[in-house]
Amino acid sequence: MFLKFYSDLSDEKLVERLNTDWAYQMFCFRLLGDHEVIQDITLPSSIRTYLSSNVDMNELQFTLLEHWKGDIEFSNLLLMDATCYESDIRHPTDLKLLYRA
Numbered sequence: 308m309f310l311k312f313y314s315d316l317s318d319e320k321l322v323e324r325l326n327t328d329w330a331y332q333m334f335c336f337r338l339l340g341d342h343e344v345i346q347d348i349t350l351p352s353s354i355r356t357y358l359s360s361n362v363d364m365n366e367l368q369f370t371l372l373e374h375w376k377g378d379i380e381f382s383n384l385l386l387m388d389a390t391c392y393e394s395d396i397r398h399p400t401d402l403k404l405l406y407r408a
Contacts, residue, residue, distance in 0.1 A: 308358065310334060311351055318351040 310331055311321050325331050326344045339345070347353075372382060 308351070308354065319348045321351055322348050 310325075311318075314321065314324065316324060322345050325335070326339065329338065332338045368385060372379065376382060
């Protein structure tokens with residue numbers, strides 16, 4: 308989910324990037340073999356689903372704050388990125404924007 312936010316890629320493009328970029332693979336602690344590829348383009352969505360049902364976001368935020376306490380200037384602020392638990396998001400196209408108006 309960090310890579311998805313960082314790269315601003317769709318799920319399909321993120322999987323393509325994971326298949327070709329060794330730096331992304333190393334970030335995920337999963338180096339692919341020479342002829343090995345991730346074929347499941349729904350992998351990022353599956354990870355989001357797993358995180359939304361198994362991770363306590365309040366506990367996660369507390370743990371991250373404890374770990375990075377010395378590096379955070381304003382520890383009284385809490386900012387959360389909705390990328391990890393998006394729902395019903397549509398990519399706008401001209402036709403969708405026309406019917407939505």
